[in-house]
Amino acid sequence: MKNRPPSPSIEQVLDLLRAEARPENLEGMARFGMTINNRLGVSVPIMRKIARQTKKNHPLALELWETGIAEARIVAALIAEPHQITESQMETWVKDFDSWDVCDQVCMNLFDKVPLAWKKVLDWSKREEEFVRRAAFTLIACLAWHDKEAPDEKFRKLLPVIEGASTDPRNFVKKSVNWALRHIGKRNLTLNKDALKTAYNIRNIDSKTSRWIASDAIRELESPAVQKRLREKK
Secondary structure, eight states: OOOOOOOOOHHHHHHHHHHTOOGGGHHHHHHTTOOOTTOOOOOHHHHHHHHHHHOOOHHHHHHHHHTOOHHHHHHHHHHSOGGGOOHHHHHHHHHHOOSHHHHHHHHHHTGGGSTTHHHHHHHHHTOOSHHHHHHHHHHHHHHHHHOTTOOHHHHHTTHHHHHHTTTOOOHHHHHHHHHHHHHHHTTOHHHHHHHHHHHHHHHTSSOHHHHHHHHHHHHHHTSHHHHHHHHHHO
8 A cells, every 4th residue: 555645734725825825816805805914815716726635634724713714714615524523613714704705605615515504504694793794604605505405494594594684774684685595496496486575675775775785685596597497306
């Protein structure tokens, strides 16, 4: 049996990230609403390449997270082992979210694969911190996208949660609420009807934020392209 190559150290991974640093990208990232403190300017494809080279390594993921560097945290989510994620770790990481892209990358690459994901959706949707609440609805969108085995009823039960958060005017929350509603509605024809019913309920709420969330979702979920794809999928 061939000897396995030694696992990379945290400094080796950080060296790879620093070698790809593009400080000139930070201004553009800031325009897109990303927090640029503790950020190197590395692109997502490069981070994914570094994660593939590093391979799954849960202890290293924990070390990378503690650096506070945005790109190191995204790589951490890519190399962490979902079955080793504890509720305490999820709570620690979600409280550290300070930029929408780190929140979304962690949710789509790691948290949606953790069995506790469905519980944390409900827990975090009740929290007031902007990025914790965003994580709840980003996670709904990611589960609707990735969890192919989940029954419709699990998503149907989340529609009142989405409706309840539809008046939150904070930019990073309202966009994730909209994203969650649209992804549930694109899962299949049955959920499309349920999501549209929720969207029309939301549109009747006396709130500019609610009207925006609902109108955007209705526009996409009723579009000929989405309806055609769902009919063909059936």
